[in-house]
Amino acid sequence: EIVLTQSPGTLSLSPGERATLSCRASQSVASNYLAWYQQKPGQAPRLLIYAASTRATGIPDRFSGSGSGTDFTLTISRLEPDDFAVYHCQQYTSSPHTFGQGTKVEIK
């Protein structure tokens, strides 16, 4: 089983700042089959990034994904008020299709 560890657990930033979220895998994620999701309170998650770096339909370009192998990053270039939420990474290269524990991006 591939274990995903997200860091930090909480990120306190101000609107306009840059957010850098990490997702580290316990073993290589083949084909960079890694996705990022955004989840707001009381809502279902929303797909942001798949295949490590491809933005999903309708996702603003301030969201970008990078990385390969075992180290992946989600970057939000300039935080907008709507971006404060919990972010989850998920690998889908092998079963079980594990998720990380999540990173909360909160307003400082």
Added chain:
Amino acid sequence: EVQLVESGGGLVQPGRSLRLSCAASGFIFDDYAMHWVRQAPGKGLAWVSSISWDSGIIDYADSVKGRFTISRDNAKNSLYLQMNNLRPEDTALYFCTKTTAYYSGMDVWGQGTTVIVSS
């Protein structure tokens, strides 16, 4: 509009069974793999099970293997999760999700149905 609507959740005693359903609309259901993901109160997301478009590939998390069964009826545009021998740790919000391929990001999510396992 692409939509997934879950139903069938509720309060159930440990050891009992429950069947979740997910009604799909707005897309060609039998073109896509489908999945169940759950979220325990205050916790992160946990993948539960996946099924390919033709039911030829099925996977389960170890925590539910042997107790849960995923299935689909393409004629009814519906996904199911039969949950037997429920445990308190199965208490969660259960999401139905869709991917463009079996191995892909989950691009559509339902709003979830809540399962509470308690005596």
